[in-house]
Amino acid sequence: MTEIKFGVLGQYFHCPVKGDFEYASNALVLVDDKGVIASVLTEKDADFQTQLSQLSANKQLIELSSSQYLMPGMVDLHVHAPQFPQAGKGLDLPLYDWLQDYTFPLEAKFEDLNFAKKIYPELVQSLLANGTTSAVYFATIHKHTSVELARECLKQGQRGFIGKVNMDEASQCPPFYIEPSTRDALIDTEDFIQQVLQLEGNEHQLVSPVVTPRFVPSCTSEMLQGLGELVQKYHCHVQTHCSESDWARDYSQEKYGKTDVEIYSDFGLMTSKTILAHSIFLTPNDHAVIKATGASIAHCPLSNMYFANAAMQTREILDNELKCGLGSDLAGAPIPSIFHTCLDAVNHSRVREDGTSTYLPADSRGESGSRISFLESYWMATVGGGQAIDARVGLFQPGFEFDALIVDTAVADSNIFILDEMDSAKDKLEKIITLNSRQNIRKVWVKGQLVIEK
Template sequence: MDNYSQIFHGTAFTSGEEKEVIILKDHLFCVDEKGMIQNVVAPEDDLYDTIIQEQEGKERFHRLKKGQYILPGFVDLHIHAPQWAQSGTALDLPLNDWLHTYTFPLESRFSDINFAEEVYSDLVATLLANGTTTALYFATIHKEASFLLAEICAKKGQRGLVGKVVADDPEQNPAYYRDPDTKTALAETEEFIVAVKELAKATKQGVYPVVTPRFIPSCSDEALQGLGELAAKYDTHIQSHCSESDWEHSYVKERFHKNDAFALHGFGLLQEKSVMAHCNFLEDDDVDLFAKTGTAIGHCPLSNAYFANGVIPISRFSKNGVEIGLGTDISAGATPSLYDNAKQAVISSRMLEDGVDTTLPPDKRGVADSRLTMNEAFYYATAGGGESLSLPVGRLEKDYAWDVQIVDTKAKENKLPIFDANEDLYDIFQKIMYHVKPVNIAEVWVQGEKVVSR
């Protein structure tokens, strides 16, 4: 047992299959010096009593308090990091007005490295406090500020996947906020990739560069082709938006005479380490292509409710073999909480199944077999996110990173409605998913290191 750097004793919830929540009651979780789970010991295992007798009272032994539970850290698959500075602003506007009146002017300010540091430091700390241990970020077109975001993730202990945004098309991007030309966009992207890979060598939890065309309408053909080649050269993750809205879906069809998914694939941008945000308007062939290439969907239910023009049929896409994770889409989604987005995923799916137009009869109003359970939403926020990124995160089992949030259901600022000492543990799990706020998250650990403590 000397190879364990931390041992935790308590009850935990983790995902099995998509609809399955596994309850690990009074288990021991043994974590090595690299921050990886080396052993999960059940009360009936031979080693259980021995480990407790030998380790209890030592600094590395952590026994959870009554009312505390362990959940995997959340994996957020879609965040516009600079937009944290406008979160909760003007979400009643049409998308194009919102972008040009608020978003693009704000993102252009990240040429100011001091402003970038203030916003990014606050965002990373806020996400960690909300239980998000792994985050996939869009930064801005600015190489220096984008690298600063990776440095802040490394310093604060979050597993950050960061992309310097490319938006070089002069017809689709405002003059005050775009890459000066395609050659510069690609050269700075490559420099960014190399710098983040070097930073990662000294970062225990990992930081990762991400090839990031903002979306097809923002980029020239040459930029898209060059980004696909850079992703292949350096084996990086890839992120973009795909078929988010009626406008985007139609624009790509008109420009390329094919759907967004196939256009992206033609540039080498759909592969096992690709995450595409939104994807509301994928057609059957697009879904098959996502499944075949291993491309994941970053599902952003709150953001979609504001700007996507429809409810994505996540249940159908998942049944067809597409990997799914959850995203906040700060700031089109006005909350840093994946708890909030898990709830909205369930709500939106029920609205899709039941329909919203009450002038239609019930049998014509909705889309059958669309609803999600909270179990599935929890899976997407944890294990599904980890699988989408091809990283060993999001599960509480051997050979996964010790990325966890310790939830205190008895926090006096937000005591959960649990009154029966013998309440069913699955019911407690559901109450956690529906009621937890940051004040309930007593500790957050990433790669075996404590990064939040209340």
């Protein structure tokens, strides 16, 4: 039988319904010793005062001030862990130049365990401090340092999904950064899966392995086939890039005569645990396959603006009830904050709706009806992300794991300015989403464990 570990008293926001929100002005969230929400009480509940008094007497009560808000932990569905040192560099370059000049040489350095141990602790700490309680990571082709990233997530208490990257197509990979052979890569990938599952302290699977073909052009058909067989054997998550650009889409059509989604499906890589980053050029059949398999899309709005050649069909994806969350795509976007990604997602949709060309009349410049709301973007960052990682997170409801933040709008040098007499609850939530910065996040819990305290 579980026991109550602590309770949090104060106001909270969350989004039980996509496109809407719920605000509680004075609620008591009870968390049990397994890190799961046992109950959520308000002053209307008969045992509210009894529970409050008992927790207070036992020094198990965390009481929020009037400027503090309890909020669900943020889920980042797409992070390139080794690219953290290049965040903010070269983003005015074309994608090919950016990859060749910055990314591939940097990722190749992660063969060195000492180098990885210098970078990965800083990355995980930065994401946690920005409120990212769950992150889905691309690591590199190196098994031992990919395991080190999993070990670091476990050490710092972040819910981590880590993939050893696979890329073996010689025509599309630099000679200094490619698998030694397809067979060796598949053996390493299976060993990586087993090592992560067996990490000391990972009995409750806070950290999970992810099968990770980089994208269709970087993998041979033999590689995709072998990775699909591993997915069927271990039932683990899958992550990859999907139809990210004109070039990537055209490559798949020219080589296979199919879309990325159809190719992944053929090789057994489309499951309810598959996360498809970007997914810009989706066909109606792609929508149907994604929906039928229960796969998820990781919307990476800012990096899409830099590199995707087009805007994602966010409005249509949400309206079609496809599973969709948000990804920072660090370092294709430089800011390690999913709060900022929420703002980017709204901006992305507004640009798509309004268009950009001053040479066209206003009524033909954009795609009408394609904007999304801040509430939809925040739902994707919490509930949608939780669905994608197959975790009960993102809501303050009994049975959900307590991944949560305390956001304080009144800290020194805060960008958030709230006037109670002018700002509705919805106004406050939108201000927190758009103006939140690292210093506003005072405490972070993952599965009931306090991992950040400022």
